[in-house]
Amino acid sequence: MKSSLQTLLTLSSLTTLSTAHYNFESLIVNGHITNPYEYVRRTTNGWSPIGDVKSPNLICNEGGLDPDTMGSTKTYPVTPGDTVGFTVNIEIGHPGPLAVYMSRAPDGIPVNAYMGDGEWFKVYALTYSHIDEWDIHWGNFYGGQPIRNFTFELPEELPAGEYLLRAEHIGIHQATTFGQAQFYIGCAHLSVAGGGAGVPGPTVKIPGVYDGYEEGILVNINNPVPDHYTAPGPDVWPSGCEDGTPNLVGTVSDGDCRV
Ligand SMILES: *[C@@H]1O[C@H](CO)[C@@H](O)[C@H](O)[C@H]1NC(C)=O
Numbered sequence: 001m002k003s004s005l006q007t008l009l010t011l012s013s014l015t016t017l018s019t020a021h022y023n024f025e026s027l028i029v030n031g032h033i034t035n036p037y038e039y040v041r042r043t044t045n046g047w048s049p050i051g052d053v054k055s056p057n058l059i060c061n062e063g064g065l066d067p068d069t070m071g072s073t074k075t076y077p078v079t080p081g082d083t084v085g086f087t088v089n090i091e092i093g094h095p096g097p098l099a100v101y102m103s104r105a106p107d108g109i110p111v112n113a114y115m116g117d118g119e120w121f122k123v124y125a126l127t128y129s130h131i132d133e134w135d136i137h138w139g140n141f142y143g144g145q146p147i148r149n150f151t152f153e154l155p156e157e158l159p160a161g162e163y164l165l166r167a168e169h170i171g172i173h174q175a176t177t178f179g180q181a182q183f184y185i186g187c188a189h190l191s192v193a194g195g196g197a198g199v200p201g202p203t204v205k206i207p208g209v210y211d212g213y214e215e216g217i218l219v220n221i222n223n224p225v226p227d228h229y230t231a232p233g234p235d236v237w238p239s240g241c242e243d244g245t246p247n248l249v250g251t252v253s254d255g256d257c258r259v
Pocket residue numbers: 033087142146147148149248249
């Protein structure tokens with residue numbers, strides 16, 4: 001068993017750029033890694049991505065709106081300023097932008113019954129550290145290796161309530177043709193106590209946030225390497241920052257921010 005797992009891991013790292021798929025499976029809160037699908041809605045499509053940006057599967061991945069899945073996913077209590085994030089099975093192996101969106105469940109509806117049909121805002125973005133003539137140096141590669149987890153701080157201004165916390169990584173290695181960008185998605189349940197007095201925005205609907213023709217979604221990143229890259233979707237609330245390098249679980253944020 002152990003050796004076949006090792007073989008699998010080795011094979012997966014050798015074939016990363018062509019075949020790797022992945023899933024956001026565990027919520028991280030203040031360094032504590034929860035069990036897979038304990039606080040994250042379980043998906044039904046293995047580790048496959050979503051391709052259709054107009055599909056309801058863009059909300060919480062395939063299976064993420066199944067009542068049984070929603071109801072059996074736990075809700076983690078947090079406060080603004082807490083560090084949250086996700087682990088990925090196995091690794092975010094494709095180049096492209098990572099983002100986290102949040103949507104507050106309406107009063108009276110617990111997040112484990114919330115379909116994500118309200119307003120969403122972007123609360124974190126990890127794009128690239130720099131671009132040179134050879135490559136866009138993506139934030140989801142660290143020391144040349146695909147990352148397996150990431151964290152960020154919940155804004156102090158975040159209002160109280162129950163929220164979906166939705167991680168999204170867009171694999172754009174084959175995105176030169178319409179519909180070929182790969183959307184990897186996972187939704188966790190948070191209950192935010194205390195709470196700030198901010199008004200999150202700009203807000204978007206999911207689906208609806210993308211039409212698939214954005215310059216960050218329908219894009220050739222390889223040949224030639226573009227001299228700039230613009231991630232799709234709204235600006236990050238409230239900072240307006242894009243992160244360039246990942247904050248791995250157990251490390252302190254380097255505080256980098258590109259506006
Ligand atoms: C977090 O990610 C880093 C980089 O991929 C990895 O080295 C580390 O083992 C991961 N830690 C956990 C607990 O998954």
